[in-house]
Amino acid sequence: MPSAIPTHLVRSKPAILGGAPLATPRMRAKWPVFGNPERDALLRVLNSGKWWRGGTRVEMAKGVTGRFERAFAKWHGARHGLCVTNGTAALELALRAGGVEPGDEVIVPSLSFVVSATAVPLVGGIAVFADADPETFQTSPESIEALITRKTRAIVVVHYGGYPPDLDRITRIAKKHKLLLVEDCAHAQGTQWRGRGAGTWGDAGTFSFQMSKALPAGEGGIVLSNSDVLAEKLYSYHHLGRLESQGFYDFHRLAWNLRMTEWQGAILSEQLKRVKKQTLAKMRNACLLSDRLEEIGGLLPLKRDPRITRRGYYFYGMRYDASAFAGMPKAAFVKALQAEGLPAGSGYGRPIQNNPVFQQMRDERGRLRYAKTRTPNADRICAETQITMGHTALLSRELIEAFAGAVARIKAHAPQIAAQARGKARLAG
Ligand SMILES: Cc1ncc(COP(=O)(O)O)c(C=O)c1O
Numbered sequence: 001m002p003s004a005i006p007t008h009l010v011r012s013k014p015a016i017l018g019g020a021p022l023a024t025p026r027m028r029a030k031w032p033v034f035g036n037p038e039r040d041a042l043l044r045v046l047n048s049g050k051w052w053r054g055g056t057r058v059e060m061a062k063g064v065t066g067r068f069e070r071a072f073a074k075w076h077g078a079r080h081g082l083c084v085t086n087g088t089a090a091l092e093l094a095l096r097a098g099g100v101e102p103g104d105e106v107i108v109p110s111l112s113f114v115v116s117a118t119a120v121p122l123v124g125g126i127a128v129f130a131d132a133d134p135e136t137f138q139t140s141p142e143s144i145e146a147l148i149t150r151k152t153r154a155i156v157v158v159h160y161g162g163y164p165p166d167l168d169r170i171t172r173i174a175k176k177h178k179l180l181l182v183e184d185c186a187h188a189q190g191t192q193w194r195g196r197g198a199g200t201w202g203d204a205g206t207f208s209f210q211m212s213k214a215l216p217a218g219e220g221g222i223v224l225s226n227s228d229v230l231a232e233k234l235y236s237y238h239h240l241g242r243l244e245s246q247g248f249y250d251f252h253r254l255a256w257n258l259r260m261t262e263w264q265g266a267i268l269s270e271q272l273k274r275v276k277k278q279t280l281a282k283m284r285n286a287c288l289l290s291d292r293l294e295e296i297g298g299l300l301p302l303k304r305d306p307r308i309t310r311r312g313y314y315f316y317g318m319r320y321d322a323s324a325f326a327g328m329p330k331a332a333f334v335k336a337l338q339a340e341g342l343p344a345g346s347g348y349g350r351p352i353q354n355n356p357v358f359q360q361m362r363d364e365r366g367r368l369r370y371a372k373t374r375t376p377n378a379d380r381i382c383a384e385t386q387i388t389m390g391h392t393a394l395l396s397r398e399l400i401e402a403f404a405g406a407v408a409r410i411k412a413h414a415p416q417i418a419a420q421a422r423g424k425a426r427l428a429g
Helices: 007-011 036-048 057-062 064-076 087-097 115-122 141-147 167-176 228-237 262-296 330-339 376-385 391-395 397-412 414-428
Strands: 080-084 105-109 126-130 152-158 180-184 204-208 221-225 299-301 308-310 315-320 386-390
Touching: 007 397, 036 064, 036 262, 057 064, 064 080, 064 221, 064 262, 080 087, 080 228, 080 262, 087 115, 087 152, 087 180, 087 204, 087 221, 087 228, 105 115, 115 126, 115 152, 126 141, 141 152, 141 167, 152 167, 167 180, 221 228, 262 299, 262 315, 262 391, 262 397, 315 376, 315 391, 330 376, 330 386, 330 397, 330 414, 376 386, 386 391, 391 397, 397 414
Parallel strands: 105 126, 105 152, 152 180, 180 204
Antiparallel strands: 080 221, 204 221, 299 315, 315 386
């Protein structure tokens, strides 16, 4: 089969060695994508004079944010959706309403944004870090099961980058041990596992609508659930502990005000129409990039899994093998990609528990709580293998072709680039 990447391009000098970058700013899709529909929707809220959602569940359901909640929940196949101020609050709310009490252990991913873990101590629980699967970067079911103790109350899994964890096995584990299962879907707007949406497999699924996400509103979040009982608690805890059946000034639970505004609901309703189309375009370009990378070798896509029937993206994750690039360290490879004008990165850089907030955390006896935590796969993924590319790049086929071309020519010149990186490291040291 002839190569999809032209030979002259492979032979040309990489940007890190002084060649012209393959990606130009023009190739990048503008983000966020918006236009008159968003402007008109915001003006409608302004002119209506109704800028908040209202107090009762019925009032909330009637407004623009209420309509968005139902549409988003339907897109994922959930019975209930409740919008909140952001994805961080959504996760804390799901844990609190789901019954996590002070002292309960909650198993969390070591490979995610910090919030997947900090939500637990913020509601009084103890975060216990699970390791990741090297082929998918997702929390490994074996690691989860090995960490379950008498004190375990819940599991938080993340759809890291939008790629689902093994929900078949993880839902079985949660059922077997009668644990609350919360899916952190901040990265996974639109993701489906076996035809059913992310956020509907556990007891609750939480999402973020922060600016950089696939469905942005500046800030915002939602909690999905299929349980009427949990939905009632979520409503109450997000609304200062009110009960639907009682008066506006009767407060029954110690709780926050996490209500979303109508402004965000207006933007999100329009963005939801866009994200559905964007998701399909991103999937097509991601598939193309995966084909190209498999042809080049050395930088592989995450394992393809037919159970992922739709994939929302926060980033496209790749597995780097330095031995295919003359031993070039991952950091030097990422620099070479960035020199080509490509939005490449290394994810969050380290397992969550290596952040100072957890390194300094002590247990009830004053000992450092995470001194003995070991996540060898997550350590190796962060240090050696994980490369990421932000989701907006997947909106541009030209950029995807440039990415593949850049990997091919960096590989063809790997000995020189690796030598240059070693020289720079010697000078710096
Ligand atoms: C995995 C994950 N969970 C939760 C959050 C929190 O979302 P927010 O920024 O809306 O609070 C983020 C934010 O990026 C995230 O990446």
